[in-house]
Amino acid sequence: MGRSPCCEKNGLKKGPWTAEEDQKLVDYIQKNGYGNWRTLPKNAGLQRCGKSCRLRWTNYLRPDIKRGRFSFEEEETIIQLHSVLGNKWSTIATRLPGRTDNEIKNYWNTHIRKRLLRMGIDPVTHSPRLDLLDISTILSSSFYNSPHANMFGVQPSVNPELLRLAASLLSSQQNQNPNFVHHNGQGNQFGNPHQVQENHLVQLQNQDCQTLIQENPSCAPLNNPNCVPFASDQSAQLMEPNVDQLPSNFSSFDQQTCHVNDWQNNLDNFLAMENYGYEQSIIDPQSNITSSDFDFTSHLSNLSTSSSSPASLHSNSTSYINGSSTEDERESSYCGNLFKYEYDQDILDSNYVFM
């Protein structure tokens, strides 16, 4: 026996609510409360389904509804809760006073989800996106052999078997995709990073990535004790880039996130963030941490301290970018800065009217 309709559909109005209907509903609820939604519309003189009335009230007319743009702190809360709860919008809404599940859901789908994707983070798993694993960069080692690898403190330890498998996949991708451009490691390090990445990006099927990782759980480090901080003399290897070779969005990054004027530190931070998702897609052989174990929540928990920390100078062999003293702090600050940067970019880009 099928479920019966919540109310008689014939003759009932659908679509956007008018101001007059809103007023009728508000007046009725203020006078009588909202006990029985089935009988409410008839008693209130509304040609609406009870369900429609309930949604209108809970999502729009309720007096405690909070309007306006979500704050950065609210977004943090949503992401943290979503990483634990998934699409339990109503549960998430209980932790955000004045926000409805519908509003949170819409905001997630239109803003946060896209931002996480831009950051290379899978919005479903909250882990780095395996489908964008940049195998060609691993193969060419252009990143690991570049001076920028030093600022991560990354010592490459790529499993030869992984390289073999990746090479096989890369080869098949190149054969199938005539537009594929292999990055030879000799190119411009300071070009538009999105463009560079697009050019040498190998999009693998998720299954391929999972297989690669399951079969080869030792690529390069995530919290790898073999990681060493960059040395001060290594930063000297960096050559000052031509101004028009800087990443297109570098200037706004400089002003909003780093709080320092030194171009080299800013550029280091920028490139670190650009590559953050990529770095995190790698497995730690020591602790057996997989990409899916990546704890985005704990990274975000450090946002408040990391996002305002100035980049440190390359003064000694144990200092990290942003002044973090440990590798965990360093990674957190990359993530935090990146997320804050993307949030600020959204603010700048949006036409949102502040209320």
Added chain:
DNA sequence: AACACGGCCAACCGCCTGAAT
């Protein structure tokens, strides 16, 4: 000015759950 396009979000749809009978 007119049109096309894409983003956003209010509202709807269909399914699920649990209480009442």
Added chain:
DNA sequence: CATTCAGGCGGTTGGCCGTGT
């Protein structure tokens, strides 16, 4: 225990509106 039904939830849609051409 089976059935009915209200309320709740998450996914989806359609229309509005701003922007680009």
